[in-house]
Amino acid sequence: MTVSETDHERNIETGETIVEVRNASVTFDMDRGQSRVLDDVDIDIERNEVVSIVGESGSGKSMLASALLDAVVDPGVLTGEITYYPEDGAPVDVLELDKDELQAFRWAEISMVFQGAMSSFNPVRELRTHFVETLNAHGYDVEDGMERTRGILKNLYLDPDRVLDSYPHELSGGMKQRALIALSLVLEPEVLVMDEPTAALDLLMQRSIIGLLQDIKEQYDLTIVFITHDLPLVADIADRVGVLYAFEFVEIGPTDEILTDPSHPYTRLLLKSTPHLTSPIESMRPIDGSAPDPVNVPSGCSFHPRCPVGDERCETDTPGPYTVTGEHHVHCHYWEDAIDTITMETDAEPGSEDMIGMAAPSASDRSSSDRSDAPVVSLDDIEIHFETEGGFLDIFSDPEVVKAVDGISLDIYENDVVVLVGESGCGKTTLGKAAVGLQEPTGGSVQYRGHDIWDVKANGNEEVTWEEIRRSLQIVHQDPGSALNPHRRIRQSLEEPLKRWNDELDGNDRHQRILGLLEHVGMTPPKDYIERYPHQLSGGEQQRVALIRAMLMNPELILAEPVSALDVSLRVEMMDLMIGLQDTFDTSYLFVSHDLSNARYIAEKTGGRIGVVYLGELVEIGPPERIIHDPQHPYTQALRWATPELDSAEEKAAEAPIRTIDVPDPTNPPSGCRYHTRCPEAREICRTDRPTVFPTADEEHEVTCYRALDNHDYWDSDPITTDTD
16 A cells, blocks of 8 residues: 555654655756756654665765755755754745755754765864854854863763864864764754765774764754665664665665565665675675666666566556555565565575576685695785874974884785775785785885795896786775776776787787676676776776776786775675686785675685784784684774674674774874773783784684783783773
8 A cells, every 4th residue: 555644744743753855856957968866755854763864876865965954056956845843933944945044054953964074174274163163153152162062072082172173184084073973063953964974984983983873862862864875884873764766765664674674676685785794695696787877767666677576567657655564665566576576585505596596606615725835925024114294393303103014924825815804094905005016115025926026126036027026916996986097998998908918919809808808797788888988987887997907917916995985785796796707817816895794705705814904913814704703803803893784683782892982093003912002801911012923723813912822921910991001
């Protein structure tokens, strides 16, 4: 049955609805037609709830956020009705407010936390100035407002004096994000709209922000609209979830129902495509097809070209909404069939047939015994220290030194996979660049097939040349859009390595090889792509081109951070592609990730290892089943705890297994064990003694922590009971 207005009328009458959205649409006129980036959206936001809006990039999430504040930028045109219901007073027609009324309405009634904290602050002004100007602009008493600001900053675990006296670049990403939340709360708004507030943050900081939001929601009596593309995040914070696809809602309902028993085919497939830690990796499948062009959205149900249960009716008739339960509504004619057809079971066997009739990708049979005896690349006690740039008055003092990598050893073998995980700034990317010859270490050595690569570059070598080493060690950048020349067609970018390293090929041979590889990675028909420029490709397509370009060098090791910039629905697909290409080209991978779920997926499928990096040190490394299910280092345990899961009912420890949120200053790392300032298991010996690498019962599993030894002096040392060091 379809939804009646009864529930909505009851909410308005009892004062439960705080924002009502009806037929909200946003359009942009473009040369190739009208782009509709929000399409007749309806939603009621209830007072004091957390409603999460999820969907892929480009689905309309951020446009909905802007619409709630009537902040759609020109030349976008916003139509429809957006009504705000204050606790006292008459309803407010947001789209009818004049400029002055709208300025007063924003921040004071509905406030916004934007996605990029760094771009939200003026880089040449102290943070204090941002708060003072906001208070002045809205006629608030500055002294009272700044006192409130200090209280909010303390509630967000920040030192008010340090934050307010700092410039944006002097704060970490997590600190800037929390300061931006404080700025959005300074005028005591009723509604807080948060657009991807944790997108650029690490696992521990994401988890901390989620916990803080739960606290401030109650403390400041807030209604929160939480926008994200990361489905597992919503399990811990949202009361309801709205799923956007192609600029319209396809499903809205209570969080536990959406995450455990969704009704729309898209929601069910999206959940199955999301990497996480508990389900078998064989049950995680990418969604076939791609999201529609906003200029050419399919008629009827916009998902029907990708839907396994759709038919001719779906091509012409706009569906629903239909009621699943009292508060659970879905826009699908065949939602009951979808529940039966698209199973959410997580016990799929390798090679089993799923609901679309495709063989599920199976876990790899590789193991450590399949690796070669001699490593391709050996990192021996690598140190990479950077001197920070000082100002004019700092010329008389010694520069500060960042120990980005400080004594890491690691061997990478043929057809090997190692995934480095850790927080931003921990040194994992710097270590990876050292492994592929892009960063010269300040200590230790990097060897390729037994030859010190930097000695080869400086002095030459009869057995191997620097050019051969550079060809064998490649990189696929995190942002392929910036790695591909925007002025060169895809054909030109892919021809370059073939011209340099395969000069025996003529133009036709190069052309055919490129076409074959484009088709191999799913860019079909390849002739449609070969003459395009990078900006004419999606993010996933750009990533495929960057990967092909690296593979054309026939490398032996690739450093890659390939999925963090992609939608969650594309990550499994890209990881499966890279695993398949490894089998074809016999290459090894050194992956970099801050997401433990992605690391587990890659490493478990390839028989690889996960290495955990903290403040320049490799604190634990081992097979994924050990790292995920039996972590030995307290930092790894904290990362495991911080990784969000899809099951909203999953029990996690109420308190974080970590003492402080923020990472220590890398120019002044703690003495002894660098993690001891945050470690709940730290003892006095950890302040002074730096642990070395200790093996565990599994010879593949190593950990840098005294707790791995049953008879160490650590156990007789007193626990650290304060946070002062």
